[in-house]
Amino acid sequence: MSFLCPTALFLWFTALGLASAARLAAGDVPAAEAAPPADGRLAGVMLTHGRLRARITDNTIRLNAVGDGLLPGYNGVASLVSTDQERNIFAPAGLNYEIGSTVPKMGRLADRWNAPRLAPMTLEQLDARTIRLTQKGADAAGLNIEIVFHLGEAHLDQTITTWPDADIESSFTFWASYLLLVPNTSLYLRASLKDAPQPRWLELTSAGHNGSGDGTYFRPCDPAGKAWHEFLTDDPLRRQAVFETPASRAATEAAGFRLGEMTSFDNFYFGFVDDHVALWIFRPPANGRFIPRLSASGAQALRRPAWDHGILSGAQRAGERRTFHVRFVYKPFAGVDDVLQEVERFQRPEPHGHD
Numbered sequence: 001m002s003f004l005c006p007t008a009l010f011l012w013f014t015a016l017g018l019a020s021a022a023r024l025a026a027g028d029v030p031a032a033e034a035a036p037p038a039d040g041r042l043a044g045v046m047l048t049h050g051r052l053r054a055r056i057t058d059n060t061i062r063l064n065a066v067g068d069g070l071l072p073g074y075n076g077v078a079s080l081v082s083t084d085q086e087r088n089i090f091a092p093a094g095l096n097y098e099i100g101s102t103v104p105k106m107g108r109l110a111d112r113w114n115a116p117r118l119a120p121m122t123l124e125q126l127d128a129r130t131i132r133l134t135q136k137g138a139d140a141a142g143l144n145i146e147i148v149f150h151l152g153e154a155h156l157d158q159t160i161t162t163w164p165d166a167d168i169e170s171s172f173t174f175w176a177s178y179l180l181l182v183p184n185t186s187l188y189l190r191a192s193l194k195d196a197p198q199p200r201w202l203e204l205t206s207a208g209h210n211g212s213g214d215g216t217y218f219r220p221c222d223p224a225g226k227a228w229h230e231f232l233t234d235d236p237l238r239r240q241a242v243f244e245t246p247a248s249r250a251a252t253e254a255a256g257f258r259l260g261e262m263t264s265f266d267n268f269y270f271g272f273v274d275d276h277v278a279l280w281i282f283r284p285p286a287n288g289r290f291i292p293r294l295s296a297s298g299a300q301a302l303r304r305p306a307w308d309h310g311i312l313s314g315a316q317r318a319g320e321r322r323t324f325h326v327r328f329v330y331k332p333f334a335g336v337d338d339v340l341q342e343v344e345r346f347q348r349p350e351p352h353g354h355d
Contacts, residue, residue, distance in 0.1 A: 044078050049129050050153025052330065055079040056131040057094075058121040064092040073117025075133065076147070076175070080156065082276060082330060089273045089330070091178035091304045097133075097147065099174035099310070102164055106142030115141035137164060143171050154331040155342075160311070160324040167318050174293075174310040184232040184272045185240065185305040187294055188221055191265035199266070205236070207252040208244030209295040209306065215244055216294055217257035223336040228275045237302055265292060268343045271307055277333040280309065281346045283325035288313030290324075 044057030059075040077095040079088040097116045109115035119140035124132045129151045137144040148159040162171060187204040203221040223231070239251035253259075269292055270279040282290040293308040311324055327346045 045123065045125050045131055047129050047131065047149070047151040049151045051083045052151060052154065052156070053079070053081045053083075054149070054151050054156050056123070056133070056149050058123040058133060059096075059117050059119075060121075073114065075117065075121060077149070077156065080328075080330060084332065085274065085276065087180075089179060089276075089278065091180040093176065093178045095175060095177040095328075097135075097145070097173070098176040099172065100135075100137075100141055100143045100145055100162075101173075102137075102142035102171045103169045106164070106166060106168070107137050107140050109139070110141050112141065116145075142166075142168070143173065145173070155327050155329045158326040158328070160326065161321050162313070162324075163319055163321045164316055165318055168316050169314075171313045171316060172310060173313075175308060177307045177309075178304050179271070179273060179278070179307060181303045182271070182273050182305060183303070185236045185303060186231070187269045187271045187292070187305075187307060188223060188231065189265050189269035189292065191218075192263050193218060194261040194263050196260075197263065199264070203231075203257075204269070204292075204294055205240075205252065205257055206244065206295050207239070207248040208241040215249075216260065216262070217252050218260045218262075219255075219257045226336070228272050228277070228333040231272060240302060242302060262292075266343075267347065268339075269307075270339055271305070272333065273330075275332055276330060277339060278307070279329040279339055279342060280307070281327040281329065281343050282309070283327075283347050285311070285313075285322070285324050287316075287322050288324065 043060065043062040044055045047054045047056065055078045057075055057078045059073045061072045062074070062078070064071045071092055074093050074096045076097055077090065079090060079094065081088055098114055100116045101113075105111070107115065109118055112118055116135060119135055122134045124134075126132055126148070131149045133147045133149070135145050142164060144163050144165065146161045150157045150159070160173070162173065164171070185205065189202060189204060190199055191202050192199050193202075201221045201223055202218045205217050206215055207217065234255050239248060239255050241248035267282040267284050267290055268280060270277050272278065288311055291310040291312055293306070293310060295306040295308070309326075313322060316322065325346075329342050
């Protein structure tokens with residue numbers, strides 16, 4: 001057996017390294033081989049279109065790559081990534097269907113507040129950009145649901161259809177949406193308050209996470225002509241807490257916010273993930289109304305705001321289907337006028353419009 005001397009080994013490894021570098025420079029080694037995207041390791045089905053990638057999953061238990069643990073029951077949008085940023089904008093919990101309840105109570109899990117996370121769920125890919133999640137009300141808390149996700153170039157649509165198996169007085173569905181490490185934890189919307197009924201632009205925040213979502217604070221806001229970074233007028237870490245405390249409430253009020261009760265809003269709100277706008281648009285439904293909810297953070301860290309929403313719907317006959325439409329727009333912020341154009345486009349769609 002013969003052995004190479006140290007000098008020969010050094011020259012051999014050097015030549016090997018130079019050859020590998022030449023292959024990379026020439027494009028012979030695909031970038032995907034060298035560094036697969038982080039969201040490619042999550043469960044579910046990946047949709048890709050335009051500048052967006054969205055991974056949709058059912059409620060099968062999956063890995064929490066951030067906290068090195070397991071996430072039982074979290075469903076819906078596990079990740080959403082823009083090619084402009086190449087990072088998942090959602091915390092591990094994602095945007096998930098969390099509550100689906102009826103009055104009177106029904107279903108095998110009628111007494112479980114988070115029945116949608118616990119009952120069996122079916123995921124089907126309908127085409128390259130469309131996925132359908134379904135869940136039977138009998139297995140959950142009484143409300144059958146079908147959620148169709150469709151990915152556009154700069155948005156993700158959700159078409160939500162619900163129906164009970166027996167007559168009900170009302171239903172409530174709720175989507176929790178945890179963002180990941182955003183500098184500005186506020187939302188912006190046009191709304192009316194109980195003590196200020198005239199609709200106006202408001203900045204919405206909370207003093208910390210709370211289960212009810214009722215501890216929300218407002219201060220006036222004029223978004224006209226502002227760039228994305230001009231919306232951040234103070235550091236939320238100086239006033240918010242992981243869980244709401246007397247000190248965080250006092251700090252929020254000292255920053256000019258006032259506790260308020262929202263009576264109506266214009267069926268949209270938006271926040272920021274760095275220089276991108278995260279815009280939720282709700283098409284006004286014929287039977288029911290959308291309700292925005294916000295908390296400052298989850299149980300693990302600040303800068304993970306919960307930008308949630310629910311749907312409250314009235315009396316419904318057995319088998320009667322009701323459909324609700326939600327659009328999540330995600331793209332570089334181009335001013336509030338562009339936001340309002342997106343709202344108009346979705347809330348009042350043209351016949352045979354394209355996405």
